[in-house]
Structure formats: C-alpha cells, structure tokens
Amino acid sequence: MPELPEAEVMRRAVARWALGREVAGVEVGDPAVLRGLGVEALVGQRLEAVERWGKQVVLGFEAHAAVIHLRMTGKVIRVGAGEERSVRVAWRWADGALPVGVIDRRRLGHVTVVRRGEEAGAVGELGPEPWPGVLSGEALAAQLRSARSAVKAALLEPRRVGGVGNIVACEGLWRAGIAPHRPVGSLEPEAWAALGEGLWAACDAVITAEGETEEIRFVSEGAPPEGFAVYAREGERCRRCEGVVTRAQLGGRGTWWCAGCQR
Template sequence: MPELPETETIARDLHASVAGRTVAKVTVARPDVLREVGERAFRRRLRGVGIVGSWRRAKLIVTDLSTRDRLVVQPRFTGALIVDDGTLDPALLAYSTIRLVLDDGRSIHYCDVRRLGTVALMNETRFEEYSAALGIEPLDSTFTASQLSGVLRVSNQPVKKVLMDQRRIAGIGNIYANEALWRAGIDPSRAAGTIAAGEAALLRDSIVAVLEESIAARGTSFRDYRDAKGQRGGFAAKLQVYGREGQPCVRCGSRLVGTHAIDGRATVFCARCQS
C-alpha cells in the first residue's frame, strides 16, 4: 500500500514531468473510482485545463489545476499514477481506470488492479475542509519531539496504532510504523501514553529518518507499487523488520516475532530489544 514515501515519490515525478502541460482529452474507463463528482462533470472540468503542479498531503497525491480545482488521488492498496510516453510496457497499463491525454501526446493513467483507490476532483474550499481532518505532516519542521510526545501521551492505545492514525499524524502506514518503532527500540503494543519524552524524541528522529531514506530509494515495492515512471521502489531491501518475521534481528540476533494483534495489521518486532 503506498504510504508517505511512495506518494511523495509519485508526486515529485508528476511535478517534474507534467507541470505546465494541458489536459487535451479525458477518458474514464472505470467511473467507480471517482469521488466528489460524477463522470460527466469530471471530464468537463478537466478538459482543456492546465496542470500547475503536483505535491503530496498525507498519502494523497494532489495536482493543482489552472481552474483552482485540485485532482486528489488516494492510491490505497494497488493504485498507481503513471505517465506514458508511448514506450511503456502495455502490461503496466492493463488496469488503467482513467486516462488524461496531454497536449504533448503523453498520457497520465490512474491504474488500479483492485480499484480500491480513489480519484477525486475538489475545489479549493472542499480540499481545505478535507485536509483539515488530517494530522500533522511528519516531514514538516513543526513535527518536533515535543509535538509527538503530546500526541502520544493523551492515548492509551498501542503506540503503533497511534502512529498510523491519519487524524493525528498523516502519511505513516504499516511498513514505516514497524520500521520506526524498531529503530527506536519501542514495543509496538506498548500504550502510547507510557512513552517518555526521551523515547518520543528518539521515535520522532526514527520516523523522519526512515521516511527520508525510503524517499531517497523511491519507496518500497513488494507487488503492486510503481512510481510515475512505472518503476519499482528500492527500499524493500533495506527493511529491518517488516516482512522479516522469523528471521534474526539485525541488531541483537533474536528471532523477530510477527503478530496481527494490533488492529489486525501485520506487526513484526524484536521482543528482546524493543520494550
């Protein structure tokens, strides 16, 4: 599932590749992925419109348009935004649900095998309302140790669940919550309110580090994730716990433990060096 590093990678690719272009034609093959507007309004409001730029909010890829509308894509499990110049392997576009043909002949495809992701068209007011319900961005300068400590100390839920709550901290998903907690030496099931200030500072630094490292590697690909160029991310080879249940901890050598007890999500941790 694309999390912050993956959606950040796609947004940066889109911005570099298509900012300044114009949407010449809109094709909707699977209207069930649309949100906020119907198919007819979607096509009408995008045709002939300029692309100002793309950026990320939480796990969303946001594209600003010359009409001040915003195209908001939430890839969820298998969604991908891919720019095709005519040379891509057709297999990458087999599950294209929406195609935006640009004025230079290239196309932006929203591809989604399971069609659980969404493509929304919002005006500025609606987007600001939507964004206001999301938490702080962990790569913003305002995401400090004291800010994280304040988020954690008011909750008795498992710390991993709090990190993944998009209303509190935006963009962290299962992969990077596992990785950050291992780096910080904190048991994922521990009550968030018991995390001391010093531990919160280490956790904050661990979150930022793992997210930035994954962005540098262009995200994590297991099965479906592709960047806007149709390529796989390279961070999977650098994961320390996620996907490594039963293997030795690289820090202490103990066997990593896997469980689904925390909110039904796959959690992998070291019972020896995470407390």
C-alpha cells in the same frame, strides 16, 4: 501499498512528466472511482502544482484540483510506458506528452475533483506528517496523547499523524527501539523524540533509495526489501542485536518487531 514515501516518489515523477501541461482530454476507464465534480471540468486547464498530502497525490490545475487517494493498490503512472493495466482514469495532454493515469487493481482508491483551494475537504482530517521535517517528541506526544491504545495502533490513525502506514510504523518503531505494543501513556520524552527521528528516517530511506525512479514498485510487487529491518522479516536475526524478528497481529494489522532491542 503506497505510504508517504511512495506517494512522494510518485509526486516527483508526475511533476517531471506533466507540470505546466494543458489537459486535452480525460479517459475514464472506471467511473466508480470518480468523486466530486466531473473530471471533464479539467479539460483545457494547465497543471500548476503537484502536491502530496499524506499518502495522497494532489494535481493542482488552474481552477480545480484532482485529489488521488491510492489506498491499497493505487499507483500514478504514465500511460504508454508499459504498466497500464486497470487504468481507472487518465489525462491526455495538449502537447502530446504521454498521458498520466491512475491504475488500481483492487479499486479501493478514488479520484475526487474539487475546486482549487478546497483540497482539504477531499483529503480528510490529517495530522502533522513525519517527513520532510522531523516531528519533535513534543509534537508527537501531543498528537498521540489522548489514545489509550498501543503506540503502533495510534500511529496508523491519519488524524493523529499523516502518511504513516504499516511499513513506516514498524520500521520507525524499530529505529526508535520502541516495542509496538507499548501503551501510548508509557512513553517517556526521550522515546517520543526517538520515535520522531525514527519515523523520519524510515520515510527518508525509501525516498532516497527510490530516488528519481519512473515506476515505483511496492513490496507486494517485489520491491527490494533489503531496506527494511523488520517489516515482513519474521524469524530473521535483528540487524542491531542478537534478537529475532517477531510477528503478531496488533490492532488487526500484521506487526513485526525485534523482541530483543525494542522495549
């Protein structure tokens, strides 16, 4: 499932593929994923910017923008490059370059067309993001302070921190040495600062590893899990101490942490 790092790698790929090109036509494979103004409105417009808002990829055309919410299984691909199953919507380019499309096996994602400048309304309320800048301990504490819940549950709320998903939350907490079930109110200033650094490093590690890849792979598709210290590694020895990686449900989500060095 795409989180901030995967969305960033896809953003870069789409920019390489299509920035500056003009839309010649739109293929709709599944009208149910479409929201907002009709996708036909984009025909004839040049792609001026490819942005990432949290986990969402935003295609900025001259007068409109397409906000792509990938949710669980969504992925932005080039149609014709070998991965085009379940194409929900695709844009053809006037110069004949391979179309760019959105695939989404489980159809939880959607594509919303809005007027340029109104992207925020489609993206939804989004807190500050942990990458590319490091969130300071003060900034993190300010965003999470009002929560009464476990620190990991609060991290997964998009309004508090943008772009953090289950993997980034688990890995960031491990890097910071913080147990996921600790109540938000129990973190001291040093822990908040370490968490900001940990979340940044968890994101940056994936972005660096995936580099300029053309076809991002998710964990569910066998992406190399060596980069993860705790996520989906139940029962394995911690890389940092003698502890063992533990799994539990927290806030309804699978959560992995090292009981030895995450306090």
